Amino acid sequence: MIIGLISDSHDHVPHIKKAVEIFKNRNVGLVLHGGDFCSPFTIPLFDGLSLKAVFGNNDGDHYLLLQKGNDIGLDHWGSFGEFEIDGKKLALYHGTDTPITAALEQSGNYDVVVSGHTHQKKVEFVGKTLAVNPGTAHGFEGEATIALLDTEAMDVQFIKLNK
Template sequence: MLIGIMSDTHDNLPAIRKAVEFFNERNVDLVIHAGDYVAPFVARELKKLKAPLKGVFGNNDGERKGLYEALGIYDELIELEADGMKIAVTHGTNEVLVKALAHSRLYDVVVVGHTHRYEIQEVGRTVLVNPGEVCGYVTGVKSVALLDTRKREVQIINIDNGELLGAMSL
């Protein structure tokens, strides 16, 4: 299964459009959003995804009722399973929670956002993935991640130029 991972879109519709096109071109089976959509109007672009979207709230998601109605987002932590791989998703605002999830040995992958900085880090038997920011507001780099559960590999890609920013085998 090929999973697209994004975070911190922050209402940047042109960047969201690029991320959606990137995921659609690669025929991902699922898209995970680690929070900070910001406003419900982003649903207009996110609904163009060919794959289902699963996501969590971030600390800048003020209109949660609207995001729930538009995208079905309703929680700050979700658990997913794909090809026998257990995945936890949270925005990353609570560092104690992120550490606990990563060290729990319950998950193969923990997905976070919040810092706007892309990262792939091994924590024991768990891989912590932050896809960076789709919006590009903080770092200037618009990035997403691809998690291939069959190849057991994660990659982070700059959606402006297709550059591979990082990769790790799981």
């Protein structure tokens, strides 16, 4: 399965819309948002996607974020989520606490650990675990990115949103 990865969208409506368009055009089966939607008004922009998410450190009104998420069928896990798909065990955590991120990656309990927070793209194997950070969809530092994870090939492709 191809899974879309996005994090740290920080209310950047044009990049969110572009990311959603890419995910729909690439027929991704699932999208994981690693937190920092920020404002609830951005949640409806993800309508039409199968979406799972966690909170980031900059997410504001958690209650309203969850309410807007319920309106579009968002599966929101709070601060941490884990699930299995295609025989792979995945974890999703914003990455606010670096030692926790490292512990998840080094635990050997997951095939894939997806995090955000640093705004830096990352794809590397930590033992048998594929550690992925799609970067920031906002593009504070200049480059706005999302990623596509192929769970069969265990491969990640980054896509720039601000070419």
